[in-house]
Amino acid sequence: MPDHDDSEPPSPELAPVPESAPLNRCADLDASGAYKLNVNILNRAIQEIGMGRYQWQLFGVVGFGWACDNLWPIVTSLILLPVTYEFDVSQPPILLLAQNMGLLVGALFWGFGCDIFGRRMAFNMTIGITAVFSLAAAAASSFAGVCILSALWSIGVGGNLPVDSAIFLEFLPGSHQYLLTVLSINWALAQLLANLVAWPLVGGYTCPSADGCTRAGNVGWRYFIAAMGGLALLMSITRYFLFTLLESPKFLMGKGEHYHAVAVVHEVAKRNGKSCNLTTDELHDCSDSGDGYERGKYHRQGLSARDRLKIFLEPFSMTQIRSLFSTRRRGLATTLMIIIWGLIGIAFPLYNAFLPYLQHERGIEFGDGSTYLTYRNSLIIAVASIPGSLVGGVMVEMPQFGRKGTLTLATIMTGICLLASTSATTSSALLGWNCAYGFNSSLVYAVLYAYTPEIFESRNRGTGNALVSASNRLGGILAPVVALMTDLQSTLPVV
Numbered sequence: 001m002p003d004h005d006d007s008e009p010p011s012p013e014l015a016p017v018p019e020s021a022p023l024n025r026c027a028d029l030d031a032s033g034a035y036k037l038n039v040n041i042l043n044r045a046i047q048e049i050g051m052g053r054y055q056w057q058l059f060g061v062v063g064f065g066w067a068c069d070n071l072w073p074i075v076t077s078l079i080l081l082p083v084t085y086e087f088d089v090s091q092p093p094i095l096l097l098a099q100n101m102g103l104l105v106g107a108l109f110w111g112f113g114c115d116i117f118g119r120r121m122a123f124n125m126t127i128g129i130t131a132v133f134s135l136a137a138a139a140a141s142s143f144a145g146v147c148i149l150s151a152l153w154s155i156g157v158g159g160n161l162p163v164d165s166a167i168f169l170e171f172l173p174g175s176h177q178y179l180l181t182v183l184s185i186n187w188a189l190a191q192l193l194a195n196l197v198a199w200p201l202v203g204g205y206t207c208p209s210a211d212g213c214t215r216a217g218n219v220g221w222r223y224f225i226a227a228m229g230g231l232a233l234l235m236s237i238t239r240y241f242l243f244t245l246l247e248s249p250k251f252l253m254g255k256g257e258h259y260h261a262v263a264v265v266h267e268v269a270k271r272n273g274k275s276c277n278l279t280t281d282e283l284h285d286c287s288d289s290g291d292g293y294e295r296g297k298y299h300r301q302g303l304s305a306r307d308r309l310k311i312f313l314e315p316f317s318m319t320q321i322r323s324l325f326s327t328r329r330r331g332l333a334t335t336l337m338i339i340i341w342g343l344i345g346i347a348f349p350l351y352n353a354f355l356p357y358l359q360h361e362r363g364i365e366f367g368d369g370s371t372y373l374t375y376r377n378s379l380i381i382a383v384a385s386i387p388g389s390l391v392g393g394v395m396v397e398m399p400q401f402g403r404k405g406t407l408t409l410a411t412i413m414t415g416i417c418l419l420a421s422t423s424a425t426t427s428s429a430l431l432g433w434n435c436a437y438g439f440n441s442s443l444v445y446a447v448l449y450a451y452t453p454e455i456f457e458s459r460n461r462g463t464g465n466a467l468v469s470a471s472n473r474l475g476g477i478l479a480p481v482v483a484l485m486t487d488l489q490s491t492l493p494v495v
Contacts, residue, residue: 083143107473119251167245341468
């Protein structure tokens with residue numbers, strides 16, 4: 001939705017809404033209190049409208065963001081081997097390091113940025129950025145070029161979850177917030193799709209070794225990136241041209257654009273075939289400076305830049321952080337979750353990102369290290385991983401296991417499978433252990449995503465989630481650094 005001047009009439013995209021002269025009923029509230037009160041009013045209006053056509057369409061296009069978040073790290077792992085061969089790379093993990101740095105930058109930039117320039121702009125740009133730079137990477141002429149373009153497309157990828165989850169939650173009725181968990185199925189499907197496409201392309205058009213490898217004989221990874229980039233472009237086009245995203249009413253309200261915030265809520269009701277009685281008079285001025293009506297008919301006094309920053313940083317205040325450690329038990333739980341997510345941030349990419357590479361190198365030792373077989377096995381592992389999340393969803397509700405029991409069992413089994421894979425003497429044995437690893441690691445993630453927010457109190461849940469997320473991202477950057485100091489061809493476990 002385009003921005004409007006204070007005196008400008010409402011956007012033609014949105015139906016007119018009832019308005020009365022705004023009242024400054026906020027005299028006894030500070031800006032932060034008024035903002036939170038308005039959020040509750042908007043939440044109630046969305047709940048009254050209910051789940052309808054607009055939210056289901058949003059559910060579909062937001063799923064693209066979830067898919068891309070898992071798809072592109074997998075793409076990088078699948079092209080690592082042929083890229084290493086073609087450019088005779090001595091330190092392959094640098095490509096993963098470039099990718100993870102881009103992911104961190106993207107998460108920070110888009111996460112903060114969507115609170116400054118709006119969700120709609122970020123939503124329409126993230127996958128488009130991924131598409132542009134990934135398509136350019138298909139024509140890269142050097143390893144440095146691939147690394148740079150990987151970092152650039154990852155800046156787009158890193159913004160998908162922060163932006164998409166914010167948008168989805170701000171339009172989602174409270175009664176349907178479980179759909180945020182359901183979106184995780186897109187991760188598993190993305191992994192399956194990437195391996196399904198890579199098997200014939202990368203597996204069939206890759207040099208058998210680095211000796212004498214030329215661009216003409218190693219085009220599979222370029223075809224693969226072009227295919228994935230084309231898919232990202234199709235997703236971006238679908239988002240921009242086939243679906244009209246409305247700006248978040250909470251973002252507009254925070255800027256003081258109360259008329260447009262209410263107009264968005266009415267437009268959601270219209271698309272859902274419902275009616276809405278929300279008026280601008282119900283929203284409070286987010287200012288201590290008195291009535292905001294003088295600023296223009298369609299604009300009330302919004303939060304100042306200082307107030308918006310204060311509200312945004314509130315979850316990260318020392319008071320909030322201290323509350324996570326207010327008791328011995330709570331502090332222990334918080335510390336353990338930070339450590340667990342940090343270690344997973346190192347271990348998961350350290351193994352998964354190099355899995356095709358490891359399978360190929362071990363396959364050569366076993367006498368059947370063809371690239372075709374390597375990527376076929378990657379597809380089989382991806383298929384074996386899918387049931388893990390479904391089994392996890394059942395086990396956590398069983399009194400015999402619960403969250404803790406399921407997580408404990410799954411992590412132990414994951415470790416056993418990894419250690420056992422180092423003793424494999426045939427490609428079939430290695431594949432079997434990796435399938436078991438894929439199943440159990442998927443189960444671990446399914447439990448962690450449900451259990452992590454549950455252990456934090458609602459008043460500091462955002463802070464707790466932010467801490468474990470930061471720990472996980474930093475671990476992801478450390479993973480390639482560890483790999484640079486490790487012999488990737490060794491069978492000794494490093495995770």
